[in-house]
Amino acid sequence: MQEFKHKEFNELFDLSGKTAIVTGGANGIGKATALRLAQAGANIAIADLKLDDAKAAIKDIEALGVKGLAVECNILKDDDLVAMVDKVMSEFGSINILINNAGGGGGGRENPSKISVDDIRRDFELNVFSGWRLSQLCVPHMKESGYGSIVFTTSMSSVNKDPNMSGYAGSKAAVNHMVANLAHDFGPEVRINAVGPGATRTDALKTVLTPEIEKSMLAHTPIHRLGEADDIAGAMLYFASPISQWVSGQTIFVNGGGVQTLDQ
Template sequence: MNPADFFDLKNKTAIVTGGGNGIGKSCCETLAEFGANVVVSDLKMEDAEKVSNEINSRGGKATAVTCNVTKDQDLVDLVHTAIDQFGSIEILVNNAGGGGGGRENPFNIDVDHFKWVFELNLFSAWRLSQLCAPHMKAAGYGSIINITSMASINKSPNMSAYASSKAALIHMSANLAHDYGPFGIRLNCVGPGATKTSALAKVLTPEIERKMLQGTPIKRLGEVEDIAGAVLYFAAPVSEWVSGQVLFVNGGGIQTLD
């Protein structure tokens, strides 16, 4: 491969779930910057349209789709829109997710909440991968990037549903890498550490940040661009012999919500 092509995403289409804000938005912008057509999927159409409009205004190609990833028909429609708009799907970033935040006291949450967290963080990624894989096979190129979390390996109170769903996402990805690999489709995970997003802002205090940085060799919290850079690596041809892996982007340390 010519090194000039390592990060060339021209003529490739990427679907990014949860693309309207935070890490998802940065992933959309970064992939578009390197030439990908981007399908910006978000629960809120207004947020998705804002991101896609920004990309288009800078000369990129993007379209917005409203999607609740826990609804199967929304996932089917998302894939159909990508094919209708751009003719192929080569990249999938399963970024939409939720739960955790130290709010999952097992005495207070119920079974339906636990199931919902798994539907959101795990089942949707499995299903959307299943829907996209035939198109990736047809395109001769496929990269699925699942956004997991440091919670998948940390042990923290009141995080049992979120943490276990993100751990399951890693193991699912490693197993699917064996299923999809023969068809030229790679699956990898990116695990953000404490990253400055609106979700973190809801629970972050100066004291929590100070404690997080005590265990972080690179003395700052993550920026969304840090995570998008890792996603770009897995999406691009430079990593075409990398599959079934997880890359934690965490400043070299561990940040928890103890």
């Protein structure tokens, strides 16, 4: 029987000296994740379309005593991805953690009679292709450093079945399966997993949430509240940290134990 190796609790979550990239990290779940990783000691690079917001988030991060870097980046542009990785390496000298959080699409508006294949293609470019490419760019640096963890933000839509969601939901389902396969390509040095948020109080949800919709969602949610960005960040920290050192290729749904959809 393998001898149990005792580690201090803090050591299991300690990211001191490590560098994390968080795409879409200027606001919402991305920002909450960046702050949580910074609290664990990681230096943070935020890659985001909104450079001013990213710079503001970095100020909060640096107040925690770690180094920060804001980079303007469009994940749909390969040159931006390459330049961003080069800039992070130049600034920090290593890349250990990649949070592929940026994404998007037309979920809830994808009536197949009214959209084109270009709309569906964009879902996959945002949610699948960009993260795959960024992982490809970062993994060699992770392997060189001896520590690597990649986490994708997926979605409950990847397992739910709803109308007007085929492209977005299909792309997120692809993320889940892609992660499971890439675990075999990137291991043993680099782990890769995904976090699927349930209904989380972000600016995007606020645009459609009504008291009636929230009540309906909570009727199907054992933990009787909607998620907060920090709830999702906790799962991101788990996957990024040494405590999950034997976990790869997995998708965990952080959803209060239930299912929340807009048409309940």
